[in-house]
Structures are given as structure tokens and as C-alpha cells.
Amino acid sequence: MARKLCPSCGKPYNGRKCGNCLYENFTEEIAHGFHTHEGEPLVIEDTQRRPIPTKDPFDCDRKTRSDRRTSGSRQAKKKTSIGRIFGILVAVMILVNAAFHLIAGFAARGVFSGSHEPVPEIPEDYDTVLFCDDSITISARDRELRTPGDGISLSIRNDTDQDLAAYSERIQVNGYQLPDLGFYCDLPKKSTSIATLYLDSQYLKYTGSDTVENVIFSLTFCDADSYEEVFEIDPLGAEAEELPIAPSAEEISTELLYDEDGLTISYAGYEPDAYDDDLISSLVFCLENTTDDEISVCTVESTLNGQTDSGLSLYVEIPAHTKAIGRMYMNPEEEKALAEIQELSVTLQAYVPAEDMDGGLRAVDIGPLEIPIHEH
Numbered sequence: 333m334a335r336k337l338c339p340s341c342g343k344p345y346n347g348r349k350c351g352n353c354l355y356e357n358f359t360e361e362i363a364h365g366f367h368t369h370e371g372e373p374l375v376i377e378d379t380q381r382r383p384i385p386t387k388d389p390f391d392c393d394r395k396t397r398s399d400r401r402t403s404g405s406r407q408a409k410k411k412t413s414i415g416r417i418f419g420i421l422v423a424v425m426i427l428v429n430a431a432f433h434l435i436a437g438f439a440a441r442g443v444f445s446g447s448h449e450p451v452p453e454i455p456e457d458y459d460t461v462l463f464c465d466d467s468i469t470i471s472a473r474d475r476e477l478r479t480p481g482d483g484i485s486l487s488i489r490n491d492t493d494q495d496l497a498a499y500s501e502r503i504q505v506n507g508y509q510l511p512d513l514g515f516y517c518d519l520p521k522k523s524t525s526i527a528t529l530y531l532d533s534q535y536l537k538y539t540g541s542d543t544v545e546n547v548i549f550s551l552t553f554c555d556a557d558s559y560e561e562v563f564e565i566d567p568l569g570a571e572a573e574e575l576p577i578a579p580s581a582e583e584i585s586t587e588l589l590y591d592e593d594g595l596t597i598s599y600a601g602y603e604p605d606a607y608d609d610d611l612i613s614s615l616v617f618c619l620e621n622t623t624d625d626e627i628s629v630c631t632v633e634s635t636l637n638g639q640t641d642s643g644l645s646l647y648v649e650i651p652a653h654t655k656a657i658g659r660m661y662m663n664p665e666e667e668k669a670l671a672e673i674q675e676l677s678v679t680l681q682a683y684v685p686a687e688d689m690d691g692g693l694r695a696v697d698i699g700p701l702e703i704p705i706h707e708h
Contacts, residue, residue: 455526458487462568467492468553470568483528484547490519495556498527502651504548505531506539508618509656511648515549518556538600538616538657586618589701593684594623595650599703602670603659611667615660615703621650625685625693631660633679635700641666644678676703 338345340355349356458471469489490496500515510532517527529549536544551565586598598618605611621627627650634644643663650656660678662668679699686694 455487455524458485462486463565467563468565470551470565483530485526485528486515486517487524487526488517488519489524490521493521494562495519495521496553496562497556497559498551498553500529500549500551502550503529503531504654505536506541506545507655508535508539509650509654510535510539511657511659515551519553520556534603535616535657538618587704587707589617589703590680590698593682593696594621595627595629595682595684596620596622597629597680597698597701600657602705605667608667610669612670612673613662613664613667615644615646615662615705617646617658617660618655619648619650619658620655621652623685624652626651627682627684629658629680629682629698631678632681632697633700635675635677636668637672637674637676646678646680670705673705676705677701678703 336345336347337343338350338353338355340350341353343350343352345351345355347357457473460472461469462472463470468491469487471487471489472484488498496519498515498517498519502509503513503515504510505513513530513532515527515529517525519525529547531544531547533544548567550567552561553563553565554561586600588596588598590597596619600616600618602612603614603616605613619629629646629648629650631644631646634641636643643666644660645663646658646660648656648658677700679697680701682696682698683693684696686692
């Protein structure tokens, strides 16, 4: 009897079920399992899929690798999103900060006029206006310009929306930059402040005049909190009538010590100690800079009665085309009476313009210079 071939794989089989591919011929017995008989149509009821039970009695983690990858990618996306949000916040903060400083700078110069807070009026006795614009008004008392004594009181009105501070490091009187002068004033926004521009009248005699004929100064305005410079007002001039302040008994004479490289140094005398007139507290020099650059002069060495002495100290910065009065201070612990000094010499160093360097400076040793202390 010839064996039948499986219609599925072509291998011999018994006509009912292939032993190779497990093909099974559709018979009445099989059909009966589906509740049908030969000749009746096959109807399979309840074809809806049912979920396969996945409950694990031991509660083990049944996540597949793909599930783990999906979870990890979600966490990575979440971290990436947080990083992007943080970066955006930082960028916004930087832009807001830059905009704030820009607006504050404009406000300091009166660019914005949105604030209409009343500004206190300048006192009536400050009747001489030295400077005025939309941001700052500077006034002085006419009577103090006539007889300033040791200072001139200034009224400064701040019309800006920023707290400011004003200061001056260089003040010229009668064409000379004098030592120990200064000015500082706090200026709250939308307010008027009073401060004194100090003038030490004891140095007037070295300028060749016993009166304050003119005062020239510049003011720098900075932020009251950060002290960052906001703007500067060019040199202001104040004229005064020629009234005596500290008249000298005799005319001050000077001794020329050095005149080279656009720098002139002359010895003018000495100042006694404030508490003991017999002791010398400082030596006074008149300096003049005729160059187009600032020159600084300082002490390198001093010799007193043949012995090297470190108790004398001078440092002065002289703007271009300016005269200055410089004080060479003596160490208070080493102050001496005039009778104790037989000879005195000093060696100075100056930084003057270098001809082979555009805007550059070169160091120049000056001296030793013999100080004619007994002749003045």
C-alpha cells in the first residue's frame, strides 16, 4: 500500500498526522471538537483574545530588556529636559542683569525721567553755580569764595535715580596742586548734599600769593555701593576775590635744585611740628612739569649729617603742564631741631616721558641734591 505524502512538508505520513511537521488532516473527529460535523460550515465562536496571566506568585520583576531600555531613556529625557530648563533660566538671569545695569547707567545720566520725586532745593546762600546739567548741580557760597579760609563748602544736587558718591583727588589752587587736599561726598538719589572742599591755607605762601585767587578741581561720580565709576565732570573753576587769608611776614624765596627733562625742582623751606616749633616735621619743594605727560617723583635715599637716613619720604604726582607743592615728611620719631642738622642731602627718582617710546616713561635718578636748609 502506497504511503501518503504530507501536503505540508512532502514527507510520507499516515494520512492523519505528519510525524515530521505535525500536519493533521481535518477530519470529522477534529471538526466535532469545534462543534461541527462534516458538511457543516466551521464556526469558531468567541474569537476575542484573552490576556495571558502574568501574575508571578513570587512577585519577581518581569520587565524585559526593552522595558528597561525604555525606562532608562525616559529618565535620560527627563534629565535632558531639566538641564535645558536650567540653562534657559541662567541665560534669562544674565540678560536681566545686563539690562538692569544698562538702565541704571542711563538713569544716572538722567536719560530716563520717569521718576518725578521732588528734589530738595539748593540752599539760598549757595548762590554761585559752578556746574549744572540734567543730572548734577554744583553750587558754592559767594562769601566763602571771597574768604575761603581752610575750605569751600559745596552744595551738590543729585537729580538722578541712583545713589552716588563724589570725590576729587587733585585740587589746584592759584595754579599749584597742593598737598593734603581732598573732597568726598555721599549723594543719595534725588537729594541735595553739602560737603567741604578742604584747602590748607598754610601752603598758599608757596604759591606766590597770600590769597586764593582761583580753585580748579575735577569730580568723579561713582556708584555709592559698588564704587564703580559712573561719570566724571571736567575741571571746574572758581574765582575768588583777592582778600588775604594767611599773610606771610616775608616773601618766600626758593632755591633751584634741578631743571632737566621737563621737570623743575626747587627747595622752598620747611614746616615745623604742630606741637613743637623747634622740631622740623617736613621739607617743602616746588615742582613743575612742562611735559605733555604726568610725572611722578619719589625719595630713593637721604643722608643726614653724613649718615644714611630712611626717615624722609616724598611722593608726588604732577599732571602735565602743572605746578605742585610737595612735602617730604620726616619720621615723627626721628624729627630733629634745625640746630641738630649740619648737612642734608636727598636722592630722588622721577618717571619722565621717554623720547623713543610713544607715551612711555623712563626712570631718572636725581641727585644727591644738597638741601640748603639753613638758608630758608
